[in-house]
Amino acid sequence: MEYNQRPGNTAETFPVICVRQLRKEYYLGRTIVPALVSVDLDVYRGEFVAVMGPSGSGKSSFMNILGCLDRPTSGEYYLDGEPVSEMSVSELADVRNEKIGFVFQSFNLLPWMTTLENVELPMIYAGVAAEQRQERALWALAMLGLSSRADHKPMELSGGQQQRVAIARALVTAPSMILADEPTGNLDSHTSIQIMSILQRLNMQGITIVLVTHEPDIATYCKRKVVFRDGRLIHDAINPTPAIAQEDLQQQPAPEERMLIQ
Ligand code: ADP
Ligand code: MG
Numbered sequence: 001m002e003y004n005q006r007p008g009n010t011a012e013t014f015p016v017i018c019v020r021q022l023r024k025e026y027y028l029g030r031t032i033v034p035a036l037v038s039v040d041l042d043v044y045r046g047e048f049v050a051v052m053g054p055s056g057s058g059k060s061s062f063m064n065i066l067g068c069l070d071r072p073t074s075g076e077y078y079l080d081g082e083p084v085s086e087m088s089v090s091e092l093a094d095v096r097n098e099k100i101g102f103v104f105q106s107f108n109l110l111p112w113m114t115t116l117e118n119v120e121l122p123m124i125y126a127g128v129a130a131e132q133r134q135e136r137a138l139w140a141l142a143m144l145g146l147s148s149r150a151d152h153k154p155m156e157l158s159g160g161q162q163q164r165v166a167i168a169r170a171l172v173t174a175p176s177m178i179l180a181d182e183p184t185g186n187l188d189s190h191t192s193i194q195i196m197s198i199l200q201r202l203n204m205q206g207i208t209i210v211l212v213t214h215e216p217d218i219a220t221y222c223k224r225k226v227v228f229r230d231g232r233l234i235h236d237a238i239n240p241t242p243a244i245a246q247e248d249l250q251q252q253p254a255p256e257e258r259m260l261i262q
Contacts, residue, residue: 014081016177016208017043017066022075024061024231035061036072037231043177043210048203048242050219051212053228059212060181062228066210067179068096080176097126101170101178105185107162109154109169115141116150119169126173140168144198160191167198177208184218190252196221197245221245 024036036058043049051059064070065077068084071092077085084095102108109118119137128136141147144164154162163183170178180199184192192215200221203209211222219225220243227235 013044015042015044015078016047016080017041017210018076018078019066020076022062022065022077023073024058024065024070025073034231036065038075039231039233041226041233041236043208045176045208046203046206048200048209048221048223049211050222050225050239051210051228052214052216052219052225053234055214057228058231059228061231063179063181063210063212067100067102068092097122097173099176101167101173101175103163103166103170103178103180103183105182107154107159107166107186109162109165111154114151114153115146115157115165118154118165119172122169122173136172137168140172141165143171144168158191159187160194163187163191163195164198167195167202171202171207175207177210178202180209180211182212182214184213184215189217190249192218193221193245193248193252197249200242200245 019039019041022036022039023034026033026035039058039062051062053059061070065072068079068087072085075085076083079095079099082095084092087095110121113121116134116137119140120133123133123136138147138150141150144167146161146164146168149157149161149165154165157165166183167178178199183199184195187195196218199209199211203223209222211218213219220239222239223242224238225235226233
C-alpha cells in the first residue's frame with residue numbers, strides 16, 4: 001500500500017513511524033528464526049510509547065529496524081513519510097544520523113573519550129563544524145545537568161550520569177525521535193525514575209520516544225503501551241493517566257550517588 005494513499009494522511013497527522021506487515025527472519029545455519037511475524041504500527045509525533053513483552057518476543061529486532069540499524073525481511077517502513085525499507089545501506093546510515101537518537105541499556109559510551117567528546121561524536125559523523133559541535137555538545141550537557149562533567153571519562157561517572165551523557169549524545173543532532181532499548185535496565189529504581197523524568201521532559205518538548213522496558217513501573221510513565229509476543233503485536237493501548245516521574249522523585253529520598261571520583 002502506498003503511504004500517501006492511506007486515508008486521513010494530512011501533513012499534520014501523518015505518523016513519524018508507519019510499519020506495515022513487517023517481517024524479520026534470521027538465518028541460523030539451515031534454521032529460519034522468525035523474530036517478527038507481521039507487525040503493523042503507527043506512531044505519531046509527540047507520542048511516548050512503551051514496548052513490552054517477554055524475552056525473545058522480538059522487541060530488539062523491531063527497534064533495530066525502527067532505528068535503521070537493520071532491514072526487514074519484508075514489509076514496509078515509512079519514517080517521517082520516507083519509505084525506509086527500500087533504502088540502501090548508505091542511505092539508511094544518513095537517515096539514522098539525521099533523524100534518530102539512540103539510548104541503550106549499556107550506555108555504549110566510548111571509554112577513552114571524555115563526556116564532551118562522546119556527545120560530539122554523532123555530529124562528527126554528520127559533518128558539523130568543530131566550533132558548532134562543541135557549542136551544541138555543551139548545550140546538551142547543560143540541559144542534562146552535566147556541565148561540570150564535560151572533561152570526565154565515562155568510567156568516572158555513575159551509571160545514571162553515564163545514561164544522561166548517552167541521552168545528551170542522542171539529542172545533539174536534533175532527531176525526530178529517540179529510540180531507547182531498556183535504558184533503565186542497568187540502573188537502580190531511583191536513578192531509573194530520574195531518567196524517565198528526563199525523557200518525559202524531552203517528550204513534553206515534542207520529541208517522539210519509543211522505549212523498550214520489561215518493568216511495568218517504567219511503562220506507567222509512558223503515554224501508550226504496546227506488547228509483543230512471539231513476534232506479533234498482541235496489545236496496543238493508550239495510557240490515559242501516565243505517572244509523572246518528577247512527582248515520584250520528590251516522594252522518594254535519593255540514595256547516595258555511587259561515584260568513583262567526585
Ligand atoms: P527481545 O528483544 O524481545 O528479547 P529479540 O528481537 O532479541 O527479542 O529476539 C527475537 C527472536 O529472534 C529470538 O528468538 C532471538 O533468539 C532471535 N534473534 C535475535 N537476534 C538474532 C540474530 N542476530 N540471529 C539469530 N536469531 C536472532
Ligand atoms: Mg531485547
